[in-house]
Amino acid sequence: MILHPGILALLVGSLVTLLLMLQACWLGIQILVRWDSGSSSEFQLQLERKTWLVSTLLNYALAFQILSGVFYLATLEDIHRLFVGAMCATGALNANLVGWLVLVVKVILFFAAALWVVINRLDQRTEETPLVRPKYLLLLLITPLVACDLYLQFSYFSGLRPEIITSCCGSLFSEQGESVASELAGAPVRQAMTIFFTSSGVVFSLLLACLLTRVALLRSLLFVAAVIHFFAALAAVVSFISLYIYQLPSHHCPFDMLQGHYAYIGYPLYAALFVGTLFALLPGLCQPLRRHAGLEQEIMRREKRWLISALAGLLIFLLISVWPMLFSPFVLLGD
């Protein structure tokens, strides 16, 4: 199974990422132990220069992680044909349940790495670089995740047995099943819509409010709302958004929309959701950092851009979700 080109490429990419992260970790430990911002020694200067290497390594690692996430899904789509009973990526994931874990780890890594990059940029733009220690401690936590990602991917792909009959999304996401996915699929559509649109409304209101005022509480609320909205959105995709995209009342699969015959609409949909959520989390996440005057300035400079990016991302997600509801001939809620 491992010798599939896509799988080989994924593993090579993940291995390269891990090697970069280990290098970053090694430098991070040196920096953590010997950093002295008050010192003018040559050694401190060298450490400062090494922080640029760590930043670069992390930037590349983040980029690879994002691409590998997309690539992982594309590979799952390609190999699903090898499994009896599989109709899309879900089938491939069900063939070896470790695959779901890989997906979860990749999502966590995306947010963790992206947050590290943002915090690092903030810190580097501040004269006193006050976040050096917390930043590199965080780095030491992210690296094991990357190793975990590689290990789980290897475990998943090497554990695939094409002769085993797997279940397709039809059974996983069917309303009759007993899994969480089935619960979501079977949830009453009106209620699911209400939750989704309410959480969207709350997030958009908070985004606009944060753009117009400087109240710290709003940003913290935005953080909470964005997290809730993220999960509500994913649930909504399974519950009813997918139905409108496929124009079938029983097709709840969140991965089929990544395929060509649905115009790959899944990619912009999920990309908008992830990017929008990331930027919506930032103002709230950076609240504790505002104690420091230098960081406060930097955050103030960038916050507007974050809020607008969040608005744009979540708006695009909403548009793509709502478009088939409004303009397709499919009618879910009888009128």
Added chain:
Amino acid sequence: MLLKAENLCKIYNRHQSDEMTAVNNVSLEIAGGEVLAITGPSGSGKTSLLSLLGCMSRPTSGRLQLAGRTVSQLPENFLAGIRREHFGFIFQHFNLIRDISVIENVLLPLVPTGMSMTQMKLRGQTVLDRLALGGKAKVRVNRLSGGEQQRVAIARALIADPQVLMADEPTAHLDSKLSAELLEILSVLHDAGKTILIATHDPSVYQHPLITRVLEMSDGTLRGAVRS
């Protein structure tokens, strides 16, 4: 006070066998609009001092203030920003990029600023016109004469309209005619309000009427009127 240095020290290869103290406990004050000449033999530490004052490197110890702000302990990327905004450098060997055109060389300091291309080109042309190089904007630097290259180096130093111009042995590779030309240009700039620091061991420079103060550097220490 524009620039204020307190007990600046620069030690290379510290704690190693070839340790060298280039700048030894130098204190200095420079007011805006001054033209300061730092003289001394080769190896006396002039270039190292200029490098410290111009935020090109960090001192091993001591403090440097620019317009009241302490800059000596700033991270490298901040020093780069300060150099961009406040300082213009004329190097001993010009240090132009030979395979690109005059205008491309001159605009290099502005590239990281995010200024629009139109604005950059306008500024570049203005500066080149002032230095009688307007017609040579697109010419490759390696096709210019020594005098023209010198003027390109000056144009590049002026493009960001810096407060302070630093010149390190500017006449070292010039004949007397070109040296006189250079000093003429520096005079004009001084009249326009620029602060100029020149490291030189050329008497025709430090004895020129343009110079408002002369300091002598010897074995890393400074002698002369260190206060403005």
Added chain:
Amino acid sequence: MRRQLKILEHALTSLLRRKAKNLSLLMVYSFTIATLGSVLFLTHALKSEASDSLAAAPELVVQRLAAGRHELIPVAYAERIRTLPGVEKVTPRVWGYYYDALVKANFTLMGTAGEPGELELLAGRLPGAPDECAVGSGVAALFGAEIGDRLVLIDSHEQNRLYEITGLFTTASSLLTNDLILMPETTLREFFAMDADRATDLAVEIYNQREVNTLAKKIRFHLPDTRPITRSEILHTYTTIFNWRSGMMLAVTLAALIAFCILAWDKATGISSEEKREIGILKALGWETADVLAIKFWEGLAISLTAFLCGIVAAWLHVFVLGAPALVPILKGWSVIFPDFPLTGRVDLLQLLTLAFLTIVPYLACTLIPAWKTAVTDPEQVMRN
């Protein structure tokens, strides 16, 4: 954004100024991508050709097993299967393998019960008389035979049998017919000394494709000594084999990739003094480490994308225009008669992503540290030179 665009412009002009060094790197990079790309394109094209060809195969083929090995199947089983609901048609097929010691090749002999006529992919006509045959282009090439010539085969009684070639399958159908010798069914039965109540296997056509697995199960239930094979299973096997072969070849070419990465590292670390001087000047003029890192990133990306484009174009030409002459000798080892058919050019996004991941990612990773080393050049050095 503006700043990045200007830095990009500077990076590109910088690359163009160092044509010699970058050109050599670009050539090796493109060649590496072309190699990997050829492997991927070829195996993908073969896989697609195979699955397209299979579209014409029967949905279900029923074989008989005895002691776990393939045995001739009683024709009477066909009657039994015809009674099952959902079965449209059952056709007993007579075919087998023949090894010719003279040319040391395996042929597939197939019996046809159809009328002698013309086919689109057949030059001449199908065999009608007992001593006639039609052959695939690979067979004809081996014997140097044409329409009208006679083919000599040795039957199961060690007797020489002569068959006149009435038809030649065109190269367009090579994948299916390359090693094929078609003759009337009765002739073939005589040749193999096969009884009239036996057949090699049964081809089953069904009304509803979705029923195929259920029907296969039913057939196994009613006729326990049979092995029903569905078309999707064959396709599945082909796909697995092609993936495996593709992966194997890729794994081998990974050695080339590693060599390339070492070269990339070497080139990146071996920065010329002129380049070092330039970076020093930029740093002295107020460019930050991040700006220089950006130059290096854009340079790396520009080289990567250019090499990628050149590489995939070269791979495309190599596989789909020239017929993969560099790879075919390797593949030929797996079968004596290798079909010489034109491959349909097809490339999908996943292949390109795979190629990008296998080449661009390692290249950028290899150049990261050298790029950083360049970017942290001490600006003061410029003062000292």
